[in-house]
Amino acid sequence: MNNARISKLQAELQQRNLDLLILIPGNSLYYLSGLSFHLMERPTVCFFSATEQPLMILPELEQSKAEAGPVDITLISYTEDMESRMRAFSEANTRLNLSEKRIGIEPMNLRTFEEWLLQAAAPGVSFVAADDVVGSLRIIKDTREVGYMRKAAQIAEEAMRQTLPQIRLGMTEKELAAELVVQLLRAGSEPELAFSPAVASGPNSALPHAAPSERKLQAGDLLLFDWGARFMGYCSDITRTFALGDIDPKLRKIYDVVKNANQAGHQAARPGVSGEVIDTATRKIIEAAGYGKEFFHRTGHGLGLDAHETPYIAAGESCPLAAGMTFTIEPGIYIHGLGGVRIEDDVVMTTDGSESLSTLSREFKVIL
Ligand code: CO
Ligand code: CO
Numbered sequence: 180m181n182n183a184r185i186s187k188l189q190a191e192l193q194q195r196n197l198d199l200l201i202l203i204p205g206n207s208l209y210y211l212s213g214l215s216f217h218l219m220e221r222p223t224v225c226f227f228s229a230t231e232q233p234l235m236i237l238p239e240l241e242q243s244k245a246e247a248g249p250v251d252i253t254l255i256s257y258t259e260d261m262e263s264r265m266r267a268f269s270e271a272n273t274r275l276n277l278s279e280k281r282i283g284i285e286p287m288n289l290r291t292f293e294e295w296l297l298q299a300a301a302p303g304v305s306f307v308a309a310d311d312v313v314g315s316l317r318i319i320k321d322t323r324e325v326g327y328m329r330k331a332a333q334i335a336e337e338a339m340r341q342t343l344p345q346i347r348l349g350m351t352e353k354e355l356a357a358e359l360v361v362q363l364l365r366a367g368s369e370p371e372l373a374f375s376p377a378v379a380s381g382p383n384s385a386l387p388h389a390a391p392s393e394r395k396l397q398a399g400d401l402l403l404f405d406w407g408a409r410f411m412g413y414c415s416d417i418t419r420t421f422a423l424g425d426i427d428p429k430l431r432k433i434y435d436v437v438k439n440a441n442q443a444g445h446q447a448a449r450p451g452v453s454g455e456v457i458d459t460a461t462r463k464i465i466e467a468a469g470y471g472k473e474f475f476h477r478t479g480h481g482l483g484l485d486a487h488e489t490p491y492i493a494a495g496e497s498c499p500l501a502a503g504m505t506f507t508i509e510p511g512i513y514i515h516g517l518g519g520v521r522i523e524d525d526v527v528m529t530t531d532g533s534e535s536l537s538t539l540s541r542e543f544k545v546i547l
Contacts, residue, residue, distance in 0.1 A: 182250055184211050184316060185233065191312050192229035198280040200227040200312055201297070205288050206484035207313040209412060213249040216241060222264070222293055225252070226275055234274065236267045268300035277301035283309025311489070318481065318489050319503040324413060325527050325536075328482070328505055331373070331415035332525050332536040334408040338362035339419065339539060346402070346546055348423065349395050352378040356391035363408050373407030373414035373486045384420065385519035387476055387511060398424035398547070401518040407486060414486045416507055417537045418523030422545045426518075433470060433512040434520050434543050440464040441522040441541060444478060444492075444508035448526055448533035454479075454496030454506075461510040470512045479507035482525055504528045505536075 188211060192200060202208045202225050204216040212233070216223050221238040228234070234253040237245055242256045253274075257267040271277075277297065284306045297304055320328065341362040346355065356378040363372060379389040380396050384403040396402065400423045407416040420434065440461040447460035458478040465474045477493035482505050490496060492506055500506075504527070511521030525536040 185227070185250060187316055188227055188313065189229050191315060192227070192283070195283070195309070195312065196281060197283045197307070197309060197312070198229055199275065199277075200283045200309060201225070201289065201293075201306070202227065202285065202313075203289055203293055205285075206412070207285060207288065207317070210313060210317055210484060211250070212252065214245060215412075216244075218290075222296055224271075224293055224297070226271065228275075234271060236271050264296075265300065268296050272301040278303045282306050283312055285310050285313070314489050317483055319501065320483060320505050320527070321503065324483070325503070325505065327411040327413040328415065328525065328527070329536045331368070331408045331410040331413050332417065332538075334366045334368050334410060335363065335406055335415045335417050336537065336539045337366040338368070338408065339404065339406070339417075341366070342404075343421075343546055346396070346423075348398060348547060351393050351395055352380055352383070352391040353393060355396070359404065359406055363406070366408070367410065368408035369410065369412075371409055373409050373416055376404065376406035379403045379405075379519075380423075381518060382516050385513040385515050385517060387513060387519070387521070396423055399426055400424075401426060401430055401520060402546070403519060403521060405521065405523065412484050414482055414484070415525055415537065416482055416486055416523065417525065417539065418509055418511075418521045419539060419541070420520045420522065422543065423547045424545065429514065430518050430520070431543070433468075433473075433514065436465055436468040436470060437510055437512055437520045437522050438541055438543070440474075440510035441508060441524065444510060445524070445526065445533065445535060448500070448508065448528065450502050450528050450530060450532075451499050453499055454490050454492040455494055457492050457500075457508065458494055458496070461508065465510060465512060473512045473514060474510060475513070476511065479509050479523075479526075481506045500528050502528050502530045 225235040239256040257263040378391040381400040403420045405418040444461040479492035481488040509523030513519035
C-alpha cells in the first residue's frame with residue numbers, strides 16, 4: 180500500500196520539478212512510510228527522491244523498526260556519539276549531493292535543528308516550501324482511510340454516551356474531562372487522542388478554545404464538549420452542547436440557530452462546491468438571526484491523520500471539494516459572559532453528496 184503512495188509522491192515531485200522531499204517524524208512521514216517515530220533530540224531525517232528509493236538517517240536504536248516497515252528504504256544509522264551522527268549526515272550528502280538538488284520541505288514540520296545539521300553536512304544547501312506535496316495526496320482519503328475515520332467517530336460517540344450519565348452538578352470541568360478521556364480509551368481510542376478534550380461550562384462555553392478548568396458545573400449552564408478519538412492514526416473531532424437544567428432563553432434560541440446552521444452546512448456539502456460555499460451556507464443562517472459577529476471562526480477544517488489539515492471550510496477557499504475529502508462542519512455562536520453553542524460534525528464528501536461520520540443527536544438536550 181505504501182509503495183503505491185511512494186510512486187504517487189514521485190510523480191508529484193517530478194511534476195513540481197523537485198529532486199527530493201525531506202521529512203522528519205510526523206504524519207506525512209507516517210503516511211508515506213508507515214513509520215512513526217517520536218520527534219526528539221536524536222534526529223531522524225528521510226529523503227524521498229523523485230526517482231530512487233527513499234533514504235533515511237536514523238538512530239541505530241530505531242533501525243530494526245525501520246527495517247520491519249512496509250516500504251523499502253536505504254538506512255544510514257548512527258550511534259550515540261556526535262561524530263557518528265555527523266558521519267551519517269555526510270554519507271547522505273555524498274550519496275545525494277544535496278547542494279546541487281532542488282529540495283522541498285514542509286516548513287511546519289522541519290525544525291531548525293535538522294536544518295542546521297543538513298547545512299553543516301552540505302554547505303550551501305537550500306530548501307523550498309512544499310507543504311502541499313504530501314498534502315495533495317493526503318487530502319483524498321481512500322475507502323480504508325474513511326473506514327478508520329468512521330471508526331474514530333464511533334469511538335468518540337460511544338465515549339460520550341458513557342460519559343453523559345456520570346455528569347453531576349458540582350463536578351469540575353476537569354473531573355468531567357478526566358471521565359471522558361477514560362471513556363475514550365475504554366471505547367477503543369489510541370492513547371494519543373486526536374487532541375485533549377475541551378469541556379466548557381457556563382460562561383466558559385463562550386470561549387471556543389477553553390481548556391477544562393476547576394469551575395464547578397451549575398444549573399443553568401450550557402455544557403460544551405469538543406472531543407475526538409484516534410483510530411489507526413486517524414482523528415475524529417466532534418462538538419456537542421448540552422443544557423444543565425433551565426437555561427437563559429437567549430441561549431435556548433442560539434442553540435436552534437446553530438443547529439440550523441450545522442444542517443445548512445451538511446446540505447451545502449456536495450462534490451464540486453468550494454469550502455467557501457459551505458462556510459457561506461452556515462454563516463448566512465447565523466447572520467440572518469442577528470449573530471454574525473458572535474460567529475467569529477471558520478466553519479471547519481480538514482481532518483485525517485492531523486486534527487487540522489487541508490481542506491479548510493472558510494471564506495477565500497475556492498478550490499472545489501472532491502469525493503474522499505474529509506472535514507468538519509462546526510458553526511458556533513458565542514455570547515461573551517453568558518455562554519456559547521457549537522455543533523461539530525465530521526463529514527466525508529461522496530460522489531453524489533456527503534456523509535456525516537458523526538451521528539450523535541444534534542437535538543437540544545437537557546441532561547440534568
Ligand atoms: Co473540535
Ligand atoms: Co474542529
